[in-house]
Amino acid sequence: MRGRGILQIMSQTKPAALSIPTPDGVFVAHYSDKGLCGLEFPSGKNKTEIQSDADASPRQIQLWHSATVKALKQVLSGKTPEKLPPLDLSSGTNFQQQVWRALLKISSVKTLSYGQVAEAIGNPKAVRAVGGACGANPIPILVPCHRVLAAHQRLGGFSSDPNWKRTLLTRERVQWNS
DNA sequence: TAAGTGCGTCGTT
């Protein structure tokens, strides 16, 4: 607290991690001074983890967080979120950010193949790299990497529990081939 | 049909 420069005090918000209880478990959202920068799936750890109290957070983050909570719950119930909080995707490389932005355009119910995403960002041969970028997605669910299937409507992979991909797609009434 | 192999390709580490 003492060593911070004036610029940091004025422009930088303390990174925050806020929990989000849902019927599917406790998610954890991370915020930078630019917006939502991470979303963790529920894990055994999250259940017992000390959750930073939302009341102690800056009001801006509280506002962002309420938007996150609402959007998350909407997607979890198979709906398209109306509003997203500001997203901070700056942790990604240029390529990854292109992919993530492309994913944001996929509305609920719809899906794209890894190949189609590659085409969408004007890099049609980078199919496999798109998969890598999906795996590096810091904000799953809200950046809907689960809506990317392999060719011919096959499921494809998922870094965290593949059951999440199946669950989310099922709730969005998306079908795939086994 | 289903399952397995090999290879091209590209971004990341």
Next chain:
DNA sequence: AACGACGCACTTA
């Protein structure tokens, strides 16, 4: 230089 949340062609059963 090695590794993937891929895609495609091509074998086998």
